[in-house]
Amino acid sequence: MQGSEGELSKHSTTHSIEKEQQLREMLENDPLFDVIKDTSLEEILFGEEYLYDLEEKLWYSTPEVAEWFGINDGQLRYYIKPFNEYLFDEDSPTTSTAFRLNVTSILKLRMILLLKDKYRVKGLQRLIGLDGEGYVQSAPINTKATKEVSKIDNTLEQEVAFLKSMMEHVLGSGLFEFQQGEEGPEIKIKEDYLANLIQEHVKHEGEQDGIKLLQEQAASITKENQELKELIEKTSKANQELKESLERLEKDRSSEKGDVAIQIREKQIESELRNELRLEAVKEWTESNKQSFFSKLFQADRIELEKESFIHDYIKKHLNDRLTKAINEYRVSEDK
Structure with missing residues (x-):
């Protein structure tokens, strides 16, 4: 009878370790698990007994899950509602009124509840990459470059508005017209209109007044033409700055995509390495700490604590060197 109980206890411990490993693999590269990992919340997450009775192929109702939580x-x-796309995949039998959760969905929902007080719903959505309706957002763009382009857009819009006002004023005087030149549209003086205008002034106010008016109008035309030329040059410069800013923005966005991919892969390498070190530690502990039947029977809790402490120290001792080596090897392979 005692032998059967010992075998049962050993089988239960082995099953728990294997089950926890499966649960960790389900959360590999999960953004919320990256936040919880190596904190006291990780121990709470995997320390809940109901997890080890869940079946991977079954779907559970919300009343069942609520009772466990x-x-x-x-x-x-x-x-559930703000994290709809994060929690459920295409195979989920969930409807608009009846939610069904599998093991992965239950783990994700439990992490949301563990982190809700610190990050709130909006903060968790930003961590996951969801919008306010629970759907995945497109990749964010470079904020600094976007502000720079927006600033140039506003300046260019003001310049174009001023140019339009100037053109309306010039053409509204009746002295000018558009003509097609060799290098594009040009503003030309209406000589006939100007001659008639001068004759009218000479007729009514005398020749001296006509000459004076002509001089004033010629000076005004010269000034307006110079202002128009300067405005065109400024607009051309603003267009060039806008083009350069858009090119920088595209370059920054391409660079960000590459950086994000590298960060994700390095996180994945770290996660894989932690799992590998944990399995090594369990194996080494099992080989070096063979316990008698009575020790296992009466000191199971203490043995389990010592084992977890050994695993934690083992990972802490070997992780940094192994992780540095693995990431360096990955970066070398990426450069080739």
Whole structure:
């Protein structure tokens, strides 16, 4: 009888380790798990007994899951809606009124509840990359470059508005018209109109007044033409700055995509390495700490604590060197 109990205890411990490993693999590269990992919340997440009785191919109702979490069904549904796409995949039998959660969905929802007080719903959505309706957002653009382009857009819009006002004023005087030149449209003086205008002034106010008016109008035309030329040059410069800013923006966005891919892969390498070190530690512990039947029977809790402490120290001792080596090898392979 005692031998059967010992075998059962050993089988249960082995099953728990294997089950925890499976659960960790489900959360590999999950953004919320990256936040919880190596904190006290990780121990809470994997320390809940109901997890080890879940079947991977089964779907569970919200009342069942709410009872495991120690909350009511309404509270659980409140935290499901903002994270719809994060929690459910295409194969989920969930409808608009009836939610069904598999093991992965339950783990994700539990992490949301563990982090909700610190990050709130909006903060968690930003961590995951969701919009306010629970759907995945497009990749964010470079904020600094966007502001720079926006500033240039506003300046260019003001310059174009001023240019339009100037052109309306010039053409409204009746002295000018557009003509097609060799290098594009040109503003030309209406000589006939100007001659008639001068004759009218000479006729009514005398020749001296006509000459004076002609001089004033010629000076005004010269000034307006110079202002128009300067405005065209400024507009051309603004267009060039806008083009350069757009090119920088595209370059920054391409660079960000590459950086994000590298960061994700390095996180994945770290996660894989932690799992590998954990398995090594369990194996080494098992080989070097063979316990008698009575020790396992009466000191199971203490043995389990010592084992977890050994695993933690083992990972801490070997992780840095192994991780540095693995990431360096990955970066070398990427450069080739």
